[in-house]
Amino acid sequence: MDVTVKIRNLSVWYGQQKALETVSITVPKGSVYAILGPSGCGKSTLLRTVNKLILLRDGAKVEGNVEVFGVDVYNSNSLSDEVLAKVGMVFQTPNPFPHLSIYDNVAIGPKLRGQAKGKELDKLVRWALEKSGLWDEVKDRLSRPASELSGGQQQRLCIARALAIKPSLLLMDEPTANLDPLNAAKIEELIKELSGEITIMLVTHDADQARRLASSGALLFLGKVVCEGPIDSIINGSYCDLLQNLVSEHLTTQTSKTKSKEIKKRG
Ligand SMILES: Nc1ncnc2c1ncn2[C@@H]1O[C@H](COP(=O)(O)OP(=O)(O)OP(=O)(O)O)[C@@H](O)[C@H]1O
Numbered sequence: 620m621d622v623t624v625k626i627r628n629l630s631v632w633y634g635q636q637k638a639l640e641t642v643s644i645t646v647p648k649g650s651v652y653a654i655l656g657p658s659g660c661g662k663s664t665l666l667r668t669v670n671k672l673i674l675l676r677d678g679a680k681v682e683g684n685v686e687v688f689g690v691d692v693y694n695s696n697s698l699s700d701e702v703l704a705k706v707g708m709v710f711q712t713p714n715p716f717p718h719l720s721i722y723d724n725v726a727i728g729p730k731l732r733g734q735a736k737g738k739e740l741d742k743l744v745r746w747a748l749e750k751s752g753l754w755d756e757v758k759d760r761l762s763r764p765a766s767e768l769s770g771g772q773q774q775r776l777c778i779a780r781a782l783a784i785k786p787s788l789l790l791m792d793e794p795t796a797n798l799d800p801l802n803a804a805k806i807e808e809l810i811k812e813l814s815g816e817i818t819i820m821l822v823t824h825d826a827d828q829a830r831r832l833a834s835s836g837a838l839l840f841l842g843k844v845v846c847e848g849p850i851d852s853i854i855n856g857s858y859c860d861l862l863q864n865l866v867s868e869h870l871t872t873q874t875s876k877t878k879s880k881e882i883k884k885r886g
Pocket residue numbers: 633636637638656657658659660661662663664665676711
């Protein structure tokens with residue numbers, strides 16, 4: 620099996636707080652790989668470690684091995700820049716450059732990398748905006764600032780920005796969470812269309828979406844991988860049950876810990 624991302628024994632801390640613990644996952648090339656789990660379990664952190672954005676966080680510490688396209692990105696700086704240039708990211712909260720125009724938000728990546736200019740760049744910007752389903756809504760105001768767009772439009776602009784660099788690996792953090800059903804469906808179509816051609820790591824809270832789009836994935840809980848494998852093995856009827864069991868088990872443990880502390884205090 621060709622592999623795009625191989626992570627072994629990855630642990631991540633924000634200061635004293637451990638956000639991921641000995642995570643190991645394997646993302647097959649050309650697949651859509653779903654990352655599932657409850658809020659705060661470390662899904663966004665996991666994506667951030669793949670493209671090293673985690674290093675921008677104050678006090679963040681990374682241990683373990685992260686290979687992207689066969690390059691150990693935390694231990695080979697010269698190669699890692701080259702490899703990470705092929706990685707695009709769509710963030711959980713839309714983060715366009717507000718002072719830049721709609722056009723420049725999409726063009727900035729290819730411009731900075733010297734991938735295209737002039738008419739070529741115009742074509743690329745249009746292609747990316749069409750793919751993200753935004754073209755018709757913005758084609759007459761490409762020079763207006765991105766800040767004038769609605770939240771959902773900003774999200775689709777960020778998807779276009781990520782596509783414009785023609786990534787080989789796309790990290791998508793809940794890309795449809797801010798979208799209405801019609802636009803969410805368009806983005807799902809796009810993900811289907813891109814899969815096979817490129818690899819997509821998709822964070823989603825929506826088990827049905829994972830089933831529709833992904834071939835494999837991982838379920839995280841409290842920073843650990845609880846199960847990994849074909850998407851059906853994770854979701855098939857058992858995803859919600861499994862999650863509920865984990866949460867109630869965790870709550871029971873927490874309650875008994877608190878109770879025993881109280882007894883000790885009293886005692
Ligand atoms: N910059 C930071 N500093 C300190 N702790 C952080 C930071 N970013 C995230 N965390 C903590 O790390 C843990 C994992 O956060 P993360 O954002 O990866 O979760 P998530 O699974 O993406 O959650 P959600 O589904 O709500 O987006 C959480 O406990 C969070 O509070």
